[in-house]
Amino acid sequence: MTAASLALSDEARDRLLAGAQAGDTAAFEALARAHGDRLFAMILHLAGDRADAEDILQETLLRAWRAIGRFERRADVATWLHRIAVNETNRMLGQRTRRADDVCVDDRADAFPASRRDEPGPRAEHRELHDALQHAIRELPLAYRTALVLRDVEGLSTREAAAAAGVGERAFKSRLHEARLRVRAALDAGAPAEARRVPECAQPPRSSASAA
Numbered sequence: 533m534t535a536a537s538l539a540l541s542d543e544a545r546d547r548l549l550a551g552a553q554a555g556d557t558a559a560f561e562a563l564a565r566a567h568g569d570r571l572f573a574m575i576l577h578l579a580g581d582r583a584d585a586e587d588i589l590q591e592t593l594l595r596a597w598r599a600i601g602r603f604e605r606r607a608d609v610a611t612w613l614h615r616i617a618v619n620e621t622n623r624m625l626g627q628r629t630r631r632a633d634d635v636c637v638d639d640r641a642d643a644f645p646a647s648r649r650d651e652p653g654p655r656a657e658h659r660e661l662h663d664a665l666q667h668a669i670r671e672l673p674l675a676y677r678t679a680l681v682l683r684d685v686e687g688l689s690t691r692e693a694a695a696a697a698g699v700g701e702r703a704f705k706s707r708l709h710e711a712r713l714r715v716r717a718a719l720d721a722g723a724p725a726e727a728r729r730v731p732e733c734a735q736p737p738r739s740s741a742s743a744a
Contacts, residue, residue: 540566549609552600560600564593567610570686571617577681578621580670588624592617614688614696618678625674661719668718676711683708 540548545566551559571592576585596616603612669677675697682693683704694704 545609546605549600549603549605552597553603553605557597560597563609564596567613568593570610571613574614574681574686575617575621577669577685578618578674578678579625584624588617588620591624592620595620608692611688611692611695614682614686614692615698618682618696618698622674622678664719665715668715671718672711672714676707676714679704679707680711680715684712 540563545563548559548563548566552563568589572585572589575588575592576582579585579588592613596613599616603609669680672680678697679693682688682696683690686693688696690701690704690708693708694701697704697707699707
């Protein structure tokens with residue numbers, strides 16, 4: 533399921549959530565549509581394979597439906613769904629003996645051709661940096677990759693990202709800091725000098741306040 537996400541007002545979200553908890557499948561499907569694209573994008577960044585991401589999303593939504601009755605409505609439903617998605621991704625990747633071939637970092641890069649032979653200079657440099665970033669993120673341990681994706685790619689706050697990752701904020705900040713350092717070190721080591729402009733998601737925070 534990758535239907536376009538829908539913007540929901542707080543009132544509409546609460547109404548759908550109440551309906552879903554009462555067993556209304558249509559209400560739950562509307563909630564799933566509202567969050568589907570964002571969940572899918574996060575899973576794809578972690579899993580690196582579109583077919584795997586689709587499977588994980590389906591399992592995430594199935595588990596969410598089974599657990600919706602136990603959801604405490606004072607919590608944020610988006611963070612709760614992200615947490616289930618992270619758990620399912622970890623579970624599926626843990627069962628796999630092969631590594632994902634690619635990690636989707638920026639879907640806009642799909643507009644560029646795979647071959648560099650005929651690419652103009654700036655576009656080829658962009659592609660080289662993109663490929664280096666993909667490789668650096670792919671090589672991160674899953675816990676670090678999850679922290680980087682939740683905070684820097686998905687844009688969750690530290691509190692939300694830590695909750696989705698299932699760790700405390702202090703542990704999450706430590707993972708995120710290490711992930712950023714490792715990605716930056718990999719880019720500095722492997723990218724040509726002119727391509728060493730580090731993307732924002734790979735830059736360590738300037739101060740402790742910026743990681744909040």
